[in-house]
Amino acid sequence: MTQYVLVAGAWLGSWAWDEVVAELRAAGHGAHALTLSGLADRRDEGRETPIDQETHVQDIVGAIERLDLRDVVLVGHSYSGIPVGQAAERIGDRLARVVFVDSDVPADGKSFASGSATLEASIAENGGFWAPLTAEEYEGQGLDDEQIARIVAGSTPHPGASLTGPAKLDRPLGELPATYIKCLLDWPELPPDVAELMKSDKWRLVEMNTGHWPMFSRPEELARILLGA
Numbered sequence: 001m002t003q004y005v006l007v008a009g010a011w012l013g014s015w016a017w018d019e020v021v022a023e024l025r026a027a028g029h030g031a032h033a034l035t036l037s038g039l040a041d042r043r044d045e046g047r048e049t050p051i052d053q054e055t056h057v058q059d060i061v062g063a064i065e066r067l068d069l070r071d072v073v074l075v076g077h078s079y080s081g082i083p084v085g086q087a088a089e090r091i092g093d094r095l096a097r098v099v100f101v102d103s104d105v106p107a108d109g110k111s112f113a114s115g116s117a118t119l120e121a122s123i124a125e126n127g128g129f130w131a132p133l134t135a136e137e138y139e140g141q142g143l144d145d146e147q148i149a150r151i152v153a154g155s156t157p158h159p160g161a162s163l164t165g166p167a168k169l170d171r172p173l174g175e176l177p178a179t180y181i182k183c184l185l186d187w188p189e190l191p192p193d194v195a196e197l198m199k200s201d202k203w204r205l206v207e208m209n210t211g212h213w214p215m216f217s218r219p220e221e222l223a224r225i226l227l228g229a
Contacts, residue, residue: 002096003030003069004226007060007223008161008215009078009103011033011132011155014093016077016115020215034063038159050128053083053111053165060076060087073229076089078212079158082112082167088176089169101222102183102212105193106167123160130158132189140176141211142218151216174200179229181222183224186212 004024008016014033024031035042037058038051045051060083064072072094076084081103088098104112113119123130132155138148174197182190184207190198197203206225210215214222 001029002071002073003032003067004073004075005060005064005069006031006033007036007077007080007084008033009076009080010130010158011039011078012151013042013154013156015040015154016151016213016215019219021224021225023220024226027223027227029227030033030069032063032067032069032190034060036060036083036162038158038162040154041115043156048160051159052161053163053167056080056083056162057086057090058086059228061090064091064094071096073097073226074099075099075100075226076103077215078103079112079163082106083162084168085173085176087190088168088178089171089173092110095176097179098227099179099229100194101181101214104191105197106169107173107193108169109166111164111166112162120164123152123163126157126160128160130160130163136214140185141213143211143213143216147213147216173197174203177205178203179209179216179225180204181206181225183208183210183212183214185210 007018013035017033021031036056037045085106125218135152212219
């Protein structure tokens with residue numbers, strides 16, 4: 001039995017994967033959606049000690065080890081591709097494959113916010129958190145009004161230190177068995193760092209004709225892709 005471990009992007013929690021989890025379990029596999037520290041039902045954590053990038057990496061590694069999961073397909077969406085990519089190399093032979101869903105990927109010494117003075121300023125202006133998007137900012141992403149309302153209602157401010165802290169990799173990311181899912185409505189071209197990783201014979205590309213949040217807009221299709229991974 002494959003064990004899927006799913007981590008949503010900024011502002012979201014485990015609830016974002018509800019429909020995908022149901023599809024994976026119906027196919028006979030294990031599915032474990034995680035909420036990272038400081039978000040959703042864990043939003044009150046870290047009020048005294050800042051939640052940084054390493055905190056989120058340890059959230060993922062710790063859950064996999066605590067549940068003693070093996071044959072793991074580790075899935076990261078958007079921001080969470082950065083901690084997921086780091087966790088993937090730390091769990092060793094527990095990993096079957098890592099899947100990046102329209103996500104950022106970690107680069108040693110760089111952060112999610114690297115090169116974005118606007119994001120860093122926004123975090124500073126919002127008390128150390130990245131404020132969630134408004135409903136209008138989800139338009140054009142293949143989402144209907146009900147789906148947008150659900151995302152907006154469930155979003156929580158994202159701990160800023162996790163976005164500005166550097167990733168730490170011990171070996172090249174291209175050495176991991178990986179699938180990258182590109183959502184074409186968001187932006188049809190691969191980020192340059194992902195295009196470079198695609199030169200590895202261990203990486204493959206899958207495209208979805210939807211926006212940046214396919215767990216809401218196309219959950220059944222996304223689940224089928226994950227099952228194929």
